[in-house]
Amino acid sequence: MLSRNSFLALTMLALAGCANVPLRGTGDLGVVIERATGSVEVVETSGRSVLGHIAGLGDLSHASVNYSRDGRYAFVFGRDGGLTKVDLLGMRIVKRVMQSGNSIGGAISQDGKLVAVANYTPGGVKVFDSATLDLVADIPAIDAAGQPSKVVGLVDAPGNRFVWSLFNGGEIWVGDLKNPAHPALQKFTHIGKEPYDAMITADGRYYLAGLFGEDGLALLDLWHPEAGVKRVLNHYGKGEQKLPVFKMPHMEGWAATGNELLVPAVGRHEVLVIDQNTWQEVAHIPVHGQPVFVVARPDDRQVWVNFAFPDNDTVQVIDVPSRKIVKTLKPGKGVLHLEFTPRGESVWISARDENRLTVYDSETYAVQAVLPADNPSGIFFTHRANRTGL
Amino acid sequence: MWLALGSLFFSAGAACADPATPDTARRNELIRMVRNDCGSCHGMRLTGGLGLPLTPESLRGKPDSGLVASILYGRPGTPMPPWQAFLSEAEAAWIVENLKQGFPDVKPQ
Numbered sequence: 001m002l003s004r005n006s007f008l009a010l011t012m013l014a015l016a017g018c019a020n021v022p023l024r025g026t027g028d029l030g031v032v033i034e035r036a037t038g039s040v041e042v043v044e045t046s047g048r049s050v051l052g053h054i055a056g057l058g059d060l061s062h063a064s065v066n067y068s069r070d071g072r073y074a075f076v077f078g079r080d081g082g083l084t085k086v087d088l089l090g091m092r093i094v095k096r097v098m099q100s101g102n103s104i105g106g107a108i109s110q111d112g113k114l115v116a117v118a119n120y121t122p123g124g125v126k127v128f129d130s131a132t133l134d135l136v137a138d139i140p141a142i143d144a145a146g147q148p149s150k151v152v153g154l155v156d157a158p159g160n161r162f163v164w165s166l167f168n169g170g171e172i173w174v175g176d177l178k179n180p181a182h183p184a185l186q187k188f189t190h191i192g193k194e195p196y197d198a199m200i201t202a203d204g205r206y207y208l209a210g211l212f213g214e215d216g217l218a219l220l221d222l223w224h225p226e227a228g229v230k231r232v233l234n235h236y237g238k239g240e241q242k243l244p245v246f247k248m249p250h251m252e253g254w255a256a257t258g259n260e261l262l263v264p265a266v267g268r269h270e271v272l273v274i275d276q277n278t279w280q281e282v283a284h285i286p287v288h289g290q291p292v293f294v295v296a297r298p299d300d301r302q303v304w305v306n307f308a309f310p311d312n313d314t315v316q317v318i319d320v321p322s323r324k325i326v327k328t329l330k331p332g333k334g335v336l337h338l339e340f341t342p343r344g345e346s347v348w349i350s351a352r353d354e355n356r357l358t359v360y361d362s363e364t365y366a367v368q369a370v371l372p373a374d375n376p377s378g379i380f381f382t383h384r385a386n387r388t389g390l
Numbered sequence: 391m392w393l394a395l396g397s398l399f400f401s402a403g404a405a406c407a408d409p410a411t412p413d414t415a416r417r418n419e420l421i422r423m424v425r426n427d428c429g430s431c432h433g434m435r436l437t438g439g440l441g442l443p444l445t446p447e448s449l450r451g452k453p454d455s456g457l458v459a460s461i462l463y464g465r466p467g468t469p470m471p472p473w474q475a476f477l478s479e480a481e482a483a484w485i486v487e488n489l490k491q492g493f494p495d496v497k498p499q
Contacts, residue, residue: 035434036496061434079433102438120439150440167440196440196469212469244464244471247430248440309427310476334426352426 026071027342029088030381032350032357033076034374035060040076041373042088045341045348045381048359048369052091058082063378064105064252067385068130069112074380075130077106083117085133088382095133099126107156110388114177116162118154125151125164127180136180143169144189153198153209153251155389157222165195165209165218172198172209172220172229191218191229199251200389201276208232210251210266217263219279232279233272243267247292247308252390255296255303255320262303262318264291271305273323285323288314293337296320297362298344304362306335306349315349317365327365331358339379350376412481421494423476424485431469436493440469444489457486 029051031040039055057063059080066075073094074086081100086093100119107116108130116127127137141149141164149166157163162175172191176184193213200207200222209218216234221227249264261274265284271291273283289311296303303318312335317327334352341347346368349358352375359369384390412420425434431441442448449457461482464472473482488494 059433059435059437061429062439079435079439080437102433104439194469245469246427246471248469309423353422 024089026088026382028382029071030339030348030379031065031074031076031086031088032373032376032380033060033063033065033378035063035352035377036375038078039374040074040086041376042091043348043357043371045346048346048371050371050373054086054091054093056093057084057086057096060377062104065378065380065384066106066108066115066390067380067382068108069385071382071385073130075106075108075115077103077117079103081119083115083128083133085130097128097133099128099135100124104150104152105154107154107162107389109156109162109177110158110160114160114180116154116156116175116177118151118164120150123148123150123166123168125154125162125175127162127177127183137177137183139173139175139183139185141166141169141173143171144187145169152196155198155200155207156204157200157207158204158388161222163198163200163207163220163222165191165198167194167196170195170213172207172218174220174222174225186225188220188229192216192231196248197251199254201256202388204388208251208254210249210263212245212248212266230279233274233281245290245308246310247290247312249291249308250293252293255294255300258300260320262294262296262320264294264305266290271303271318283323285318285325287318287325288316288328295338295340297340297347298342302326302362304338304347306338312336313351329360329365331360332356336377337379339381342381342383348379348381350379352376412484416481417484418496420477420481420485422496424489424493425496436489444493446490446492449486449490454483454486454490457489458482461485 028044028046030043038057039053042051058078061079063078076084081103083099084096102120104118115130124140141151143149149169151164152167154164160178165172172188174186192211195209196212198209207220216231219230219232245267255262263272265272270284275282289307291305294305305316313333315329316325319326331349332351332354336350336352338349347362357371357373432444433439436444462474464470
């Protein structure tokens with residue numbers, strides 16, 4: 001009789017051997033970025049185990065991941081400009097290209113055929129064939145004043161489009177890549193000072209860029225691009241007192257709970273509740289520190305929040321209907337990210353300085369598993385493959 | 391002999407000049423902090439990101455006092471925040487000195 005462990009070991013052997021990959025789906029797989037070692041850890045959420053490690057991905061500080069639509073391949077974007085295509089089943093790197101000096105993230109197109117990367121230096125967007133990683137389009141980010149700009153907040157949008165923002169130039173660009181050889185660009189200028197990140201709502205309709213250089217958010221309704229970019233929530237952001245921000249909040253995974261959007265207040269110990277119809281702030285919820293990720297459980301009943309230095313040992317749970325904090329957890333030093341399982345019964349949390357992942361029951365907050373990982377940061381499960389904006 | 395004694399004297403003098411030089415434990419904390427918390431804007435390898443690169447090449451020729459001040463008080467009007475609540479002046483100076491030499495890596499535990 002096989003023990004669970006030896007069964008797992010056998011599975012791993014078979015996976016590593018790759019010659020005869022056992023049949024399995026990828027819907028319960030994921031990768032965890034191991035930022036110091038330049039590797040990813042492949043995990044599965046059904047048995048909550050580590051399946052293996054894939055090394056050789058370069059500088060993974062601030063790395064992010066998109067998935068091929070079959071959920072088998074992860075595209076990993078590294079800080080050093082490396083783009084690596086990883087096979088989760090074969091447990092190996094399929095291809096790796098150094099596509100720029102310094103990059104910040106990427107997106108995969110609606111049809112799954114294109115992978116776009118946002119770059120800091122030289123600033124711009126490069127688009128690759130997702131099968132081969134051959135370059136198909138190179139779109140430098142030269143703003144209206146003729147200056148090069150860092151690109152942030154790159155997401156996919158319906159119609160095989162990508163949307164991104166120019167940090168230095170204060171612009172939002174929509175690139176239509178139906179014909180990748182001839183990207184059609186639509187540029188919105190003077191959208192606000194220093195957009196630092198952006199998100200798109202799950203329906204692919206609203207693109208929202210957070211501004212660092214001034215208060216407020218820039219909002220583009222992709223159903224009505226002719227209406228231009230609107231400024232919303234002009235008092236959102238740092239407020240009258242310019243408080244120092246020790247880590248830029250992330251906009252990805254912003255909790256859109258139907259009618260409301262829960263967003264991190266820049267530099268303040270608050271999560272803001274925004275009415276999605278009027279785009280007005282309707283409440284603010286005091287929290288433990290400066291929020292970084294504000295992530296809704298898939299049922300939108302709860303929102304989980306982690307925090308910037310020096311409060312990055314804590315995670316808080318907000319009950320959305322009552323807007324109350326219902327739980328404060330201490331997963332360990334250096335909590336960098338959290339990711340729900342596809343239907344949200346569990347949440348995986350990385351603690352960088354503790355070299356571990358903790359899996360919590362999202363209903364009872366009981367610890368379901370603790371798994372080793374080397375300096376873990378981002379956790380990315382394959383159900384992202386089929387979500388706009390992820 | 392004189393020379394040797396002289397250099398002994400000087401190195402002892404240098405070690406004593408700044409009683410606030412971080413000890414080994416604190417140094418390890420600072421290394422971790424720079425790689426991780428500064429790294430979130432400057433890159434874990436300090437080659438730049440939203441923030442400027444903090445490599446020896448890019449800091450060469452920039453006066454220490456200005457860099458120390460940037461760390462302690464931030465750069466108003468940019469995302470560079472002030473760190474004076476978490477770092478003493480001597481610690482900021484130690485960070486600048488080491489950035490200019492090539493910053494040490496976090497020791498594996």
